[in-house]
Amino acid sequence: MTDPGSPPAPPSPAPAEAASLAAMIAQGRDDPAATRTLRCRTVAQGHFHQLNYIRDLAPQPVMEDVPGSLLAETTAPNASEALLAALGSCLAVGIHANAVARRVPIRSLELEIEADINTTAAWGAGDLHPRALGFETVRVVVRMAADAPSDALLALVEHATLWSPVANTLHNPVHLDVSLQP
Numbered sequence: 001m002t003d004p005g006s007p008p009a010p011p012s013p014a015p016a017e018a019a020s021l022a023a024m025i026a027q028g029r030d031d032p033a034a035t036r037t038l039r040c041r042t043v044a045q046g047h048f049h050q051l052n053y054i055r056d057l058a059p060q061p062v063m064e065d066v067p068g069s070l071l072a073e074t075t076a077p078n079a080s081e082a083l084l085a086a087l088g089s090c091l092a093v094g095i096h097a098n099a100v101a102r103r104v105p106i107r108s109l110e111l112e113i114e115a116d117i118n119t120t121a122a123w124g125a126g127d128l129h130p131r132a133l134g135f136e137t138v139r140v141v142v143r144m145a146a147d148a149p150s151d152a153l154l155a156l157v158e159h160a161t162l163w164s165p166v167a168n169t170l171h172n173p174v175h176l177d178v179s180l181q182p
Helices: 018-030 079-101 150-163 165-171
Strands: 036-046 049-054 106-117 135-146
Touching: 036 079, 049 079, 079 106, 079 135, 079 150, 079 165, 135 150, 150 165
Parallel strands: none
Antiparallel strands: 036 049, 036 106, 106 135
């Protein structure tokens, strides 16, 4: 019996179709160097709010899915795309906050984030030959219209990147502890 004030239990995840997973694994085996480029565009909305655009999806609350090519319904960003969105949002907030602190009015701020990823291992279910897992390089292009010289704007971007918690999590070794609880 559930408490009427508690949220409903989440639905059980639908299993991925085995034949589709096998086909994706075979495709990875046939082209082990294949990579996909994931992209996110972060657009500052003011008051430290951002919209993150991924693929042709509308900006949405935190919900994740994987692209149809990876056995899902393509209804939301995948976890790797969400990581790019987190980086874009963190950098945008840092740039905006430092601009406010330095009294630099920003008229527009947009970040284009992209990264290549090899998905042939398919979460450890596919080609397991040693390879780099995850992103090898993340590329960010900042477009900003502001009332300041370009060297001051570059300094804002560099400072925000240096102090971004998400950027630091990506480029510094971090301890990860994952456990299973019954």
